[in-house]
Amino acid sequence: MSMLYFSRLYQAMILGICALGLLLCVPNFLSKDQFDALPKWAQNKIGLGLDLRGGAHMLMTIDTQQLRKDWMDNIRDDARRTLREGKLAGSPSVVGKAVEVRMANPADADVGLTALRRMIQSVGGSGFGGAANLKVDKGSDPGVIVIEPSDAGFTERVSNAIATSIEVIRKRIDSSGTKEANIVRQGFDRILIQIPGVEDTAQLKELIGKTAKLTFHDVHPTMTPEEARRTRVPSGFKIFPAVRGEFATEYLLKETAVVGGEDLADAHGAFDQRSSEPIISFRFNQKGARAFGEFTRVNVGRPFAIVLDNTVLSAPVIRDAILGGSGQISGSFTAESANNLAVQLRSGALQAPLTIVEERVVGASLGQDSIEAGKRAAIIGMIGVAAFMIFAYGLFGLFASLCAALQIGLIIAIMTLMGSTMTLPGIAGIVLTLGMAVDSNVLIYERIREELRNKSSPLKAIEAGFSRAYLTILDSQLTSFVAGLIMFVLGSGPIRGFAVTLTLGVVTTIFTAFTVTRLIVSWWVRSQGTSKIEAPLSYKMART
Amino acid sequence: MIFKGVDFFPHGTRFPILEYRKVFVGLTLAAAVLSAALLLTRGLNFGVDFKGGSLIEIKAKSGTLDVVKLRETLNGLGVGEPQVQAVGDSEALIRIGQQPGADALAESRSQDAANKKVTGSLAANFDIRRTEVVGPAVSQELKSTAVLAIIASILGIAIYVWFRFEWQFALAAIVALIHDVFITTGLFSLLWYEFDLSVVAALLTLAGYSINDTVVIFDRVRENMRKYKKMEMVDLLNLSLNETLSRTVLTAGVTAIAVLALWLFGTTVIEAFTFAMLFGVIIGTYSSIFIAAPILLWLGVDRAAIVGEQKSDKATAAAKAGLP
Numbered sequence: 001m002s003m004l005y006f007s008r009l010y011q012a013m014i015l016g017i018c019a020l021g022l023l024l025c026v027p028n029f030l031s032k033d034q035f036d037a038l039p040k041w042a043q044n045k046i047g048l049g050l051d052l053r054g055g056a057h058m059l060m061t062i063d064t065q066q067l068r069k070d071w072m073d074n075i076r077d078d079a080r081r082t083l084r085e086g087k088l089a090g091s092p093s094v095v096g097k098a099v100e101v102r103m104a105n106p107a108d109a110d111v112g113l114t115a116l117r118r119m120i121q122s123v124g125g126s127g128f129g130g131a132a133n134l135k136v137d138k139g140s141d142p143g144v145i146v147i148e149p150s151d152a153g154f155t156e157r158v159s160n161a162i163a164t165s166i167e168v169i170r171k172r173i174d175s176s177g178t179k180e181a182n183i184v185r186q187g188f189d190r191i192l193i194q195i196p197g198v199e200d201t202a203q204l205k206e207l208i209g210k211t212a213k214l215t216f217h218d219v220h221p222t223m224t225p226e227e228a229r230r231t232r233v234p235s236g237f238k239i240f241p242a243v244r245g246e247f248a249t250e251y252l253l254k255e256t257a258v259v260g261g262e263d264l265a266d267a268h269g270a271f272d273q274r275s276s277e278p279i280i281s282f283r284f285n286q287k288g289a290r291a292f293g294e295f296t297r298v299n300v301g302r303p304f305a306i307v308l309d310n311t312v313l314s315a316p317v318i319r320d321a322i323l324g325g326s327g328q329i330s331g332s333f334t335a336e337s338a339n340n341l342a343v344q345l346r347s348g349a350l351q352a353p354l355t356i357v358e359e360r361v362v363g364a365s366l367g368q369d370s371i372e373a374g375k376r377a378a379i380i381g382m383i384g385v386a387a388f389m390i391f392a393y394g395l396f397g398l399f400a401s402l403c404a405a406l407q408i409g410l411i412i413a414i415m416t417l418m419g420s421t422m423t424l425p426g427i428a429g430i431v432l433t434l435g436m437a438v439d440s441n442v443l444i445y446e447r448i449r450e451e452l453r454n455k456s457s458p459l460k461a462i463e464a465g466f467s468r469a470y471l472t473i474l475d476s477q478l479t480s481f482v483a484g485l486i487m488f489v490l491g492s493g494p495i496r497g498f499a500v501t502l503t504l505g506v507v508t509t510i511f512t513a514f515t516v517t518r519l520i521v522s523w524w525v526r527s528q529g530t531s532k533i534e535a536p537l538s539y540k541m542a543r544t
Numbered sequence: 545m546i547f548k549g550v551d552f553f554p555h556g557t558r559f560p561i562l563e564y565r566k567v568f569v570g571l572t573l574a575a576a577v578l579s580a581a582l583l584l585t586r587g588l589n590f591g592v593d594f595k596g597g598s599l600i601e602i603k604a605k606s607g608t609l610d611v612v613k614l615r616e617t618l619n620g621l622g623v624g625e626p627q628v629q630a631v632g633d634s635e636a637l638i639r640i641g642q643q644p645g646a647d648a649l650a651e652s653r654s655q656d657a658a659n660k661k662v663t664g665s666l667a668a669n670f671d672i673r674r675t676e677v678v679g680p681a682v683s684q685e686l687k688s689t690a691v692l693a694i695i696a697s698i699l700g701i702a703i704y705v706w707f708r709f710e711w712q713f714a715l716a717a718i719v720a721l722i723h724d725v726f727i728t729t730g731l732f733s734l735l736w737y738e739f740d741l742s743v744v745a746a747l748l749t750l751a752g753y754s755i756n757d758t759v760v761i762f763d764r765v766r767e768n769m770r771k772y773k774k775m776e777m778v779d780l781l782n783l784s785l786n787e788t789l790s791r792t793v794l795t796a797g798v799t800a801i802a803v804l805a806l807w808l809f810g811t812t813v814i815e816a817f818t819f820a821m822l823f824g825v826i827i828g829t830y831s832s833i834f835i836a837a838p839i840l841l842w843l844g845v846d847r848a849a850i851v852g853e854q855k856s857d858k859a860t861a862a863a864k865a866g867l868p
Contacts, residue, residue: 051813059682061648199672202660355649356656357679366601366673370813381805385798392794394549425745428806428814432821435802436753439795443760446791449551472763475708476756482700483752487745490693492686495745502749538548540555 003463004522014515018406024413046415049423049497052371054364055196056204059357062189066352067161068097068154075099075134075147077256082119088112098148106143113138113145120147133157158189161351166191169354171347172207191354199363210309211353212344214261216292217253217305219315225250240305242312243331251312253305258295261349263288265325268346269339272330278338281328282345289325297321306331308341374427378408381431389438393445396536399520400441406516407437407508414504423497433505436480440513443476444469449539458535462525466518473513481506553790561785562778565838572723572835579730586733591740591816592676594690596642596683598659601674601812602666604634609670611636617665623658631812635673638662642680652679674813690744697748698722701755709762710846716839717758720831724754728824738816746820753799754828757792758836764788765840769850777844781837789833796829 006014027035027045035043050057072094079092079101089104090112103112117136133153139146149157162185169191173181182194198204217240220228225239225248233239238255242248267282284292295304296318305315306329313331333341385404389397408430415422448465456464484506487499525533592599602609611630618626618638627639643658645651655677663672678686698721706714725747732739764784772780803825807818 061681063649205656353649355652355679356677357648357652358682359675359677361675363671363673365603365671377805377808380808381802384801384805388798388801390547390549392549392552394547397549424813425742425817428817431802431806432749432799435799436756438798439756442791442795442798446794449555450787453555472760475759475763479701479704479755479759480749480752482704483697483748486693486697486700487748490689490696491745492689492741494741495693495748498742498745498749502752536546536548538551540551 003466003518004459004525006519006522011519014519017511018410018516021410021413022406024416025409028412028416044416044419046412047419047421048367048371049421049426050194050196050360050367051362051424051494052367052374052422053196054199054362054367055194056198056201057358057360058193058195058201058205058208059186059359060191060193060208060354061357062158062161062165062191062354063352064158064189067157068149069094070352071149071154071157072097072099078119079116079147082115083112086111086115088115098146100139101145101147102141103143103145109138109143109145116145116147155188162189162191164348165350165352165354168348168350169193169208172343173204175343175347176204176207178204190357197364199361201359201361205356207340207343209354209356210341210344211350212261212341212347213309213349214264214345215257215307216259216295217255217257217307218295218299219303219305220252220254221302223252225252228252240307240310240312242315247315251305251315253307253312257307258304259284259288259291261345263291264345266346267342269333269335269342270328271335272328275330277330278333278335279328279330280333280338280342280345282326284325286325289323292325292327293321293323297323370424374424374431378427378431378434381434382408385434385438389441393441393537395524396441396445396521399517399524400438400445402520403441403512403517404434404437407433407505407512410508410511411501411504414508415500420500421497423494425494425498426501429498429501429505433501433509437505437509437512439476440469440473440509441517443473444513444517445537449537452535452537452539453541458533459525462521462536466521470514474510477506477510553794555790557786557789558782559786559789560782561833562782562838562841565834565841568834569838572727572831575727575730576723579727579733582730582733586736588729588733588739589736590687591738592639592678592683593740594683594687596678596680598640598655598678599674599676600638600640600659600662600672601631602636602638602670603673604670608633609636614638618662621658621661621665623661626662635812637812648679648681655679686741690741693744694725694747694751697751698725701751705755705759708759709766710849712840712843712845713762713765715843716836717755717762719839720758720836721751721755723831723835724750724824724828727827728820731823732820737819740816742814742817743820746817746824750821750824750828753825754831757796757829757832760791761785761788761832761837762840765837766850769845769847773847773851777841777847781841785833785837792829792832796825800825 024044027038027042030038035045076092076094076099079099083090083092083101088108088111090101090108091104092099092101101112101116103109113136120134120136133150133156135148135150137146137148138144166183166185170181170183173183173193173195178195178198180196184192186192193208195204220234220237223234228234228237228239233252236255237252239250240253241250263285265283265285265288267280270279270281271277272279300318300321303315303317306313313329382405386398386401389400391397393400411430411433444465447469448461451461451464452458481503484499484503487495488503491499524536609630611628614636615628618628623643624641629637629639631637640658640662643651643654645654659675659677663675666672698718701721702714702718705717728747728750732743761784764787765781768775768780768784775783800822803818803821806814807822
């Protein structure tokens with residue numbers, strides 16, 4: 001009786017796995033106090049997804065075009081400097097996705113090429129691994145040199161920008177007092193932010209979305225923006241708009257900053273002591289303090305501009321050299337916006353703007369309702385399925401129902417081990433598993449009935465029922481497994497949660513059908529004490 | 545004495561199912577043509593996942609929700625014509641279309657502004673239970689991934705069935721599968737129910753589920769081919785269908801119980817999913833019996849090959865039995 005024979009070791013293994021699974025489930029059903037009382041190593045439970053506990057899910061995309069443009073602008077500036085240092089006449093400009101350097105004298109092309117190649121080697125093209133990331137070659141026109149980023153180079157550039165952005169976002173979110181935020185890269189140019197418990201995302205978006213690139217610029221000593229517009233903007237200068245309420249609407253500033261936000265050591269919101277309007281007081285690090293000190297010492301009596309994200313916040317006149325490295329920024333702030341900006345400045349600038357492309361916010365009350373509904377559906381489903389199975393198969397139906405309950409336990413146990421989260425679609429997957437799990441039992445039991453009808457002895461019928469149904473169970477479960485796997489690989493958020501429980505449902509169905517149900521039935525057979533057992537299932541004879 | 549259950553399902557039936565195959569296949573073809581026509585002319589009522597825009601779920605802070613008044617309030621906001629769908633007495637779903645903008649950033653901003661207008665005007669009397677905003681780029685992606693996932697899972701299942709059975713079986717199973725997915729999608733078009741990511745999950749699940757029945761029946765067909773080497777193919781298929789009928793109907797019944805539990809007690813979030821699943825369980829069972837088998841009959845199976853396979857199959861069974 002091979003189908004119903006289990007060695008002691010095998011029995012112990014099956015029971016061990018079930019016991020372990022059930023033990024792993026326990027922490028999920030304890031109250032908070034009970035859970036906290038558990039030893040540390042046992043404090044594992046399934047986290048609740050945002051759709052159940054409430055919270056915000058935001059998918060942001062980084063502006064890769066801006067990243068490319070900034071990179072090319074940097075290379076153009078580097079090229080300009082290189083040409084000047086090499087006493088070569090040529091004009092670099094950004095054309096499409098590349099920088100083109102047009103040599104004034106086409107005969108200089110070879111010298112220029114060597115110089116630019118060396119520049120790429122040494123400065124790394126304003127980034128690490130520049131030599132591999134940038135190609136420098138002669139263009140099709142004579143005297144034109146093209147500096148072009150490779151695809152791999154650009155990919156690396158984006159990856160770096162995403163990595164720093166994640167750090168910046170984390171700092172910004174942390175400083176707003178929100179903990180537990182989960183921030184990860186998704187796909188090529190996206191960042192996924194998940195924050196439990198947050199229902200109002202407006203403030204968060206304000207905080208995260210700004211690039212907050214702070215720079216200090218020299219103002220053109222004589223020319224006004226209007227003059228520049230009329231005649232020609234001098235090389236190295238650029239017109240910047242100013243915030244509303246500022247003295248002028250635009251300024252003509254040197255394009256390269258004297259010092260930037262990356263050299264800030266600290267920034268926080270404060271109130272001006274005289275006017276008591278909100279301001280941001282800041283302190284530079286050593287490098288920044290030195291550069292700023294030197295600049296202000298030379299330019300006493302002249303204005304300089306404080307620029308945030310390419311907009312002039314204010315352009316105060318330098319009264320004295322500012323050697324201490326600290327100062328303040330005013331510019332029609334509210335206390336809140338000053339605080340926000342201080343947070344943004346402290347956490348550093350984003351390399352490119354982030355746009356929200358998907359946002360899902362679930363309130364805690366809906367989450368709670370969903371949990372309740374999910375529990376209710378699971379219990380009703382369980383009772384319904386058990387009632388049906390017991391009606392159709394009696395004691396064996398009860399065995400099947402116990403196995404289905406055990407299976408839910410095992411699914412929860414595996415999810416606990418994997419550290420996955422439970423979502424509403426996940427619960428749906430579990431309830432669905434309930435129905436699909438007993439499918440294997442129906443197959444076996446119907447087969448047993450068939451064998452009984454064919455006048456097999458009860459024992460033989462049970463044997464045949466199990467052995468004949470096995471391949472069929474495997475077949476039918478594995479097709480579900482394929483579907484679940486594909487859902488997991490290709491699916492996003494909600495589909496994934498569902499795929500996890502569905503796939504685990506299949507795995508545990510195969511396990512319980514092949515071992516646990518059979519073991520329980522073998523116990524029942526043995527409990528009968530005799531090899532001439534009665535038929536475990538009622539059966540009608542076929543109509544003839 | 546133990547309770548042995550009630551063997552309520554008729555056994556030993558000999559329904560001549562395949563004699564009516566033309567009726568069923570004709571019915572199915574009609575349904576398929578109708579689905580195709582609906583999908584082509586009317587399309588699907590895509591949810592925010594696939595259409596972009598926003599979905600806001602609200603619940604009245606007290607008392608019931610007046611849909612007419614709510615519509616009036618929302619239409620006066622200048623954010624296009626938000627759709628309002630009442631859920632129960634005190635809840636409603638509001639859908640706002642994708643707001644225009646010059647580029648992705650501007651689109652996202654104007655969508656944000658529209659949401660703010662709507663939630664702002666409702667905050668006094670309603671709790672905002674859920675907000676979902678999907679931008680155009682993401683909705684396009686979700687759509688193409690969904691299509692890809694459906695195709696991939698059908699292919700994946702096809703490969704598995706092909707690996708386990710002869711190609712005629714695989715082809716018949718796949719046609720039945722595509723039929724299920726297609727007709728269910730058609731029904732969503734007909735009823736104009738919202739079609740979102742969760743419905744795609746349901747379609748994938750029902751694909752995996754519906755094939756179960758088919759595989760079980762085919763398993764039996766193969767078994768009977770070896771047992772009754774001389775029986776006419778039509779009779780053999782009929783016999784196999786009848787023999788597996790109780791199992792096919794009972795498992796569908798149990799699964800339906802579970803899905804019904806979800807449908808009756810679930811929330812608005814998974815309503816579409818459970819509806820698709822419930823219909824899927826029914827149509828999946830239908831197609832296994834009335835579609836897959838006739839196709840198999842038309843395709844014909846090389847019976848000599850299957851009988852010849854028996855030996856190796858027996859060897860596997862023996863190996864299996866040898867397991868602890």
